[in-house]
Amino acid sequence: MAAPRKAKPADANARRRLIDATAKVMRDEGYAAATSRRVAAEAGVKQALVYYYFPTMDDLFVEVLRTGAEAALERMRTALTDDDPLRTLWAINSDSRLTGLNTEFMALANHRKAIRAELKAFAERVRDIETAAVAIALRTRGVDLKEFPPVVVSMLIAQIARSLCNEDAVGVVTGHDELRAFVERQFDRFTADDGDAVRVRA
Amino acid sequence: MAAPRKAKPADANARRRLIDATAKVMRDEGYAAATSRRVAAEAGVKQALVYYYFPTMDDLFVEVLRTGAEAALERMRTALTDDDPLRTLWAINSDSRLTGLNTEFMALANHRKAIRAELKAFAERVRDIETAAVAIALRTRGVDLKEFPPVVVSMLIAQIARSLCNEDAVGVVTGHDELRAFVERQFDRFTADDGDAVRVRA
DNA sequence: GTCTATAAAAGGATAGAC
DNA sequence: GTCTATCCTTTTATAGAC
Structure with missing residues (x-):
């Protein structure tokens, strides 16, 4: 809710890509495969960025x-x-x-x-x-x-x-x-x- | 199949307890929680024993x-x-x-x-x-x-x-x-x- | 906002004593 | 058959540079 939500939903913002990437990994390989490194790679960003947007993996x-x-x-x-x-x-x-x-x-x-x-x-x-x-x-x-x-x-x-x-x-x-x-x-x-x-x- | 199967099914053999313990952990906390250490503790044995009975966790x-x-x-x-x-x-x-x-x-x-x-x-x-x-x-x-x-x-x-x-x-x-x-x-x-x-x- | 680097913990799996 | 000890990998999460 209090998370960054752009007025201009640029199609390539990292937060959204992380969410989509996580969904994809979960679908393809199960939730256990959805690690911070794995979803970051899928979204084309570095692992640490996950924790910039989401306090914990559970929040993601x-x-x-x-x-x-x-x-x-x-x-x-x-x-x-x-x-x-x-x-x-x-x-x-x-x-x-x-x-x-x-x-x-x-x-x-x-x-x-x-x-x-x-x-x-x-x-x-x-x-x-x-x-x-x-x-x-x-x-x-x-x-x-x-x-x-x-x-x-x-x-x-x-x-x-x-x-x-x-x-x-x-x-x-x-x-x-x-x-x-x-x-x-x-x-x-x-x-x-x-x-x-x-x-x-x- | 080739695993140890006693003629006398002693009620306290470790292999069976590991299987039961794993089922319990999976039911209660999900498969991701069923780690070798966790199921061993649940079965009352040490972690390494898991690998005596089962080559990998997947086999378990x-x-x-x-x-x-x-x-x-x-x-x-x-x-x-x-x-x-x-x-x-x-x-x-x-x-x-x-x-x-x-x-x-x-x-x-x-x-x-x-x-x-x-x-x-x-x-x-x-x-x-x-x-x-x-x-x-x-x-x-x-x-x-x-x-x-x-x-x-x-x-x-x-x-x-x-x-x-x-x-x-x-x-x-x-x-x-x-x-x-x-x-x-x-x-x-x-x-x-x-x-x-x-x-x-x- | 994104990165590099790293700490700290947990996991799978093996070696070898008993 | 069961244990202790240990190795190596992977993971979550944080610190701090840019």
Whole structure:
């Protein structure tokens, strides 16, 4: 918050490059590889400069999380106004760049309180936005919200998409095609306006 | 494989204690905290002994994964013969001890090939076993396997349960009650034998 | 704001005594 | 099989020149 924030966001300022470089290293090689020397090299600066901008490495990690979170949230807010919010949410949560980083932060959060708090706050904001988008979509389509609460549908979409990404990352693909086809079928049900749609049992 | 394996599994042999200690440290503080000195202290032995049993730390990590995997697989095989396999699978994948370790290994696998290969192999065996259990359960209950392929149902159960655990770990609980209630409703549908069950659209 | 240099700590791994 | 002692590398973090 009190960190240097330029009025003119020059595209080559070191602080920003360090944040981006850290995200990249974490994604590619895991958080344990994101040392001050490694991220400095990636950003094209010297190691000591890391500590000019960030008191500790943990502070840098938190900034990476915060910056990525803002970008992700912005992206998600557009899903609110999208033509097909459900599929858009699926697409967003299928971005391996995001899910990969998320896995690293989940692991990091296990033993760093500052990161856990930040990740929790971010996850809850994401859930709220995603749920709002889903609520609108379901209402528009006349879905029974008692049987399919928006928060449930948004969690299912987000978590299943991420699970597939996580498995992809380690090379596990068994059942993925089948699951994707199944999800697509559910989207069709929720999208359809005919009597064969989702209001059975409503 | 070629490692010392006693005919009499004395409850206090150091190799086993090192594996257990490493799992504990990884669960509690993350994989980065599982250093040779740290796990040795946890196991009540000296640091150098780690390298007597394991050539490198990576070998130790792989053994932790392998040992945990065998135990988990054994647990899952019982689900095959269980009275209520679907709910049993849900329960197994809701064990925070397992999901916590899994998160660590997912992150580890991002940058250690040996662990990625091992994790992939384990995940695929788990999927096969879980899918087999689900297939039997669904067939018994007369569910249309075209609409609900066993591999899809097993993935949904496992991944959603794990997602809830992962979120619990960072303190996120928004929507959890609603999702759990939703899942329970689905289990009821799959369990029910009346005409209101799952065969609609079949 | 960015650098060089270095202190101080921690980690992986090995040698060799017992 | 377990220990002590040690080496070498890597890391975080700081001091101070430019």
